[in-house]
Amino acid sequence: MKLKYRGVAYKYNPTEVTTIEGKVEGKYRGVPWQQKIPQITQVDEPSVSLKYRSVPYRKGAVKLTDARVEPIKIPVTHPEMLPKEQSLGKPKRPKVEH
Numbered sequence: 001m002k003l004k005y006r007g008v009a010y011k012y013n014p015t016e017v018t019t020i021e022g023k024v025e026g027k028y029r030g031v032p033w034q035q036k037i038p039q040i041t042q043v044d045e046p047s048v049s050l051k052y053r054s055v056p057y058r059k060g061a062v063k064l065t066d067a068r069v070e071p072i073k074i075p076v077t078h079p080e081m082l083p084k085e086q087s088l089g090k091p092k093r094p095k096v097e098h
Helices: none
Strands: 002-005 008-011 018-028 031-039 048-052 055-059
Touching: none
Parallel strands: none
Antiparallel strands: 002 008, 018 031, 048 055
C-alpha cells in the first residue's frame, strides 16, 4: 500500500496476524462476539547503520558475532562464595598494612 505523509511517499506493508477462536464469547449491543487470540510470530527488524551527532550506532537486529565479550576476573573476598572443590581449609585473611 502506498501512502504519503507531508509530501513524502512510502510503502506500508503491515504484518499479517493470524488468529484462533477463543473460548470467551458473548453479545455486545446485540451482536454475537467471540474472543480472537492472536498467534504472534516475532519478526526481526532489518539492521540499519545510523549516525546521531557524528556517533555511529546500529538499530535493529544485531548479530551475536558482532558483539565482543571479554572475560573479566573478579576477586573473591569471601571463601563461601567459592565452589566447594576450590575452597581449601581455613580461609586466608588479607594482609592489611597500617
